[in-house]
Amino acid sequence: MSLEQAFQALPPDADERKVESIFSKPFLNALGFSEEEIVPGFRIGNWAVDQAVRKNTGNDIFLHTQKDPYLYMEVKGRLANLSGEMYPDYRNTVLQLKRYLLAPSSKSVKWGLIMNSLHVQLFRKHGKIVHPVTSCLSLEGDLKQVVKLLRQHIESPPRALTIALYNNKGGVGKTTTTINLAATLALYKKKVLVIDFDHNQSDLGDALNLSPLKNKVLGVLKGKDADIRDIITPYRLKHPSLQEPLGFDVILADEAFAGELDEAKLRQVLKLHDLYKSLESLKNDYDYILIDSPPNWRLFAQKAIYAADVVLIPARHDNLHSLQNASTAITQFIPEMREKRRVIKESGPIVLPIFMNNAPTNPAPFQVTLMHNAIVQIIKKSKKEAGFDLTPYFYPKYCKGKKNLDMVSIPYMAFIPRADFMHMPAAFAFKPAREQYKNLVMEYFL
Ligand SMILES: Nc1ncnc2c1ncn2[C@@H]1O[C@H](COP(=O)(O)OP(=O)(O)O)[C@@H](O)[C@H]1O
Ligand SMILES: [Mg+2]
Incomplete structure (x- = not known):
C-alpha cells in the first residue's frame, strides 16, 4: 500500500x-x-x-x-x-x-x-x-x-548543537559562561566554536586577549564574497604538560558594529536569518557552537536566538531585573523567534532551565527567601497574564508531590574574575572553577 x-x-x-x-x-x-x-x-x-x-x-x-x-x-x-x-x-x-x-x-x-x-x-x-x-x-x-x-x-544529521547565551540584563555572566563552557567542553575533547555577538562590549575577545575584527562580519553575514572560515581565530593554550594545545575557535566581535547604530538602517542591510545561514556550513566541523549575545533585544540578540537550537539563560539571585528579564525572554522574545523559524517549517530554540550565576556559597536565609519569593511572584504573574508556566525553567526538579526548589547554579568564585586579568578561561586556569563548570556541562549537555 x-x-x-x-x-x-x-x-x-x-x-x-x-x-x-x-x-x-x-x-x-x-x-x-x-x-x-x-x-x-x-x-x-x-x-x-x-x-x-x-x-x-x-x-x-x-x-x-x-x-x-x-x-x-x-x-x-x-x-x-x-x-x-x-x-x-x-x-x-x-x-x-x-x-x-x-x-x-x-x-x-x-x-x-x-x-x-x-x-x-x-x-x-x-x-x-x-x-x-x-x-x-x-x-x-x-x-x-x-x-x-x-x-x-x-x-544528514548535523554534528553541532548551537547554543545562544542570553539575558536582556548585563553583568549576569553571559560572556564568562560562554568562555568557560567552551573551555570545559574542550577539556572533554569536544570541538567548539565561540561567537562574540556582543559587538558593543567585545568582552569575550578581551578576556582571551584577542582583538576585535574590523569590517569582516558584514560580508560574511551578507553571504557575499566572504567565507566564514576566514574570520575564525583559534584560541589555544600551550602548556608543557599538554600533549597538544588545548582550546577552541572564536569568531570575534566586529568594531564596525560597535557604538550606537541605526537599527532601521541596519535592518535594511542585514536579515534576521543571516547568522543562522552563515553557520550552516560549519555545523559538521564542530560539536558545539556557542553564541554570546548582547544584553538587549535588538537585531544582534535576535539573530543569535534565531540561529540557536537551545538558549541558556544566566541570572543572578540578587538581581531582580535579571530574573524578570529571564521571564520576558522565555515568554515573549524567544517565542517570537520560534514563530519566525516556523515559517521555514522549523521549530526554533528551546530554553534550558535558568541558572543562577554568582550564587553565594553560604547565603543568609533572608536572601534565599527574598529570591524564592520574587521567583514565585514572577511565576504567578506569567501564569496569570500569559498562561505560561515558568516553574520548570526556574525549578527544573519541581513536580507534583515533590516540591523540590533546587536550581542550577555556579557559585561566586574570586577565581573567575581573576582569570579575566590573566586573559584565560577560569576553567583552564583554576581547578576549583573547572570543577564548577564541569558540573554545569554535566547538568546540561554531557
Ligand atoms: N560565578 C562568578 N563568580 C565571580 N565572578 C563572576 C562569576 N561569573 C561572572 N563573574 C564576573 O562578573 C562580571 C560580569 O560577567 P560577564 O560574563 O561579563 O557578564 P555579561 O556577559 O552577562 O555582561 C565579570 O567581571 C565576571 O568576571
Ligand atoms: Mg557580556
Missing part, C-alpha cells in the same frame, strides 16, 4: 492500533527504511517504543540484531492532538519520547518522531539535549513534501 492509500484508508477517528497497523510501515518506508530495518514494539528497559529503525549495514540486519537503533517513532491515535504545544496530548507524548531517547540503552539513537497520521514532528538528540527540529507538520496536505523534508534532516 502506498503512503497516500494508507492515509485515505484511515477513518477520521482511527485509534493508535489502526494508525500503527495501517500507516506506520508505509510512513517509515517512505522515510527510506525497508521491512528489515524496522522493529515494532522495540524494547527500552521496561518500556517499549512503537517503532525503532536503523539502516542495515552488510550482514547486520536491524530486524534480526535489534542493535544500535537510529530513530524512534512514538505513535498515537488520530484523536490525540499533536498539532501544538498547547495540547496536553502533545506535551505528554513529547515527555514520553524524551524518556525513551534519554534512556541508557538508547545511546545510538539520534532522532525521535511523534506521529498520529495527521501530524508529525521530528526531534533530535545531542548529548543530554532533546530538541524539536521541525515544527508540528500537518500530514493532511502535501504528504510527499513532508516526507522529503524529514528525510533531508534524518539523512
Whole structure:
C-alpha cells in the first residue's frame, strides 16, 4: 500500500492500533527504511517504543540484531492532538519520547518522531539535549513534501548543537559562561566554536586577549564574497604538560558594529536569518557552537536566538531585573523567534532551565527567601497574564508531590574574575572553577 492509500484508508477517528497497523510501515518506508530495518514494539528497559529503525549495514540486519537503533517513532491515535504545544496530548507524548531517547540503552539513537497520521514532528538528540527540529507538520496536505523534508534532516544529521547565551540584563555572566563552557567542553575533547555577538562590549575577545575584527562580519553575514572560515581565530593554550594545545575557535566581535547604530538602517542591510545561514556550513566541523549575545533585544540578540537550537539563560539571585528579564525572554522574545523559524517549517530554540550565576556559597536565609519569593511572584504573574508556566525553567526538579526548589547554579568564585586579568578561561586556569563548570556541562549537555 502506498503512503497516500494508507492515509485515505484511515477513518477520521482511527485509534493508535489502526494508525500503527495501517500507516506506520508505509510512513517509515517512505522515510527510506525497508521491512528489515524496522522493529515494532522495540524494547527500552521496561518500556517499549512503537517503532525503532536503523539502516542495515552488510550482514547486520536491524530486524534480526535489534542493535544500535537510529530513530524512534512514538505513535498515537488520530484523536490525540499533536498539532501544538498547547495540547496536553502533545506535551505528554513529547515527555514520553524524551524518556525513551534519554534512556541508557538508547545511546545510538539520534532522532525521535511523534506521529498520529495527521501530524508529525521530528526531534533530535545531542548529548543530554532533546530538541524539536521541525515544527508540528500537518500530514493532511502535501504528504510527499513532508516526507522529503524529514528525510533531508534524518539523512544528514548535523554534528553541532548551537547554543545562544542570553539575558536582556548585563553583568549576569553571559560572556564568562560562554568562555568557560567552551573551555570545559574542550577539556572533554569536544570541538567548539565561540561567537562574540556582543559587538558593543567585545568582552569575550578581551578576556582571551584577542582583538576585535574590523569590517569582516558584514560580508560574511551578507553571504557575499566572504567565507566564514576566514574570520575564525583559534584560541589555544600551550602548556608543557599538554600533549597538544588545548582550546577552541572564536569568531570575534566586529568594531564596525560597535557604538550606537541605526537599527532601521541596519535592518535594511542585514536579515534576521543571516547568522543562522552563515553557520550552516560549519555545523559538521564542530560539536558545539556557542553564541554570546548582547544584553538587549535588538537585531544582534535576535539573530543569535534565531540561529540557536537551545538558549541558556544566566541570572543572578540578587538581581531582580535579571530574573524578570529571564521571564520576558522565555515568554515573549524567544517565542517570537520560534514563530519566525516556523515559517521555514522549523521549530526554533528551546530554553534550558535558568541558572543562577554568582550564587553565594553560604547565603543568609533572608536572601534565599527574598529570591524564592520574587521567583514565585514572577511565576504567578506569567501564569496569570500569559498562561505560561515558568516553574520548570526556574525549578527544573519541581513536580507534583515533590516540591523540590533546587536550581542550577555556579557559585561566586574570586577565581573567575581573576582569570579575566590573566586573559584565560577560569576553567583552564583554576581547578576549583573547572570543577564548577564541569558540573554545569554535566547538568546540561554531557
Ligand atoms: N560565578 C562568578 N563568580 C565571580 N565572578 C563572576 C562569576 N561569573 C561572572 N563573574 C564576573 O562578573 C562580571 C560580569 O560577567 P560577564 O560574563 O561579563 O557578564 P555579561 O556577559 O552577562 O555582561 C565579570 O567581571 C565576571 O568576571
Ligand atoms: Mg557580556
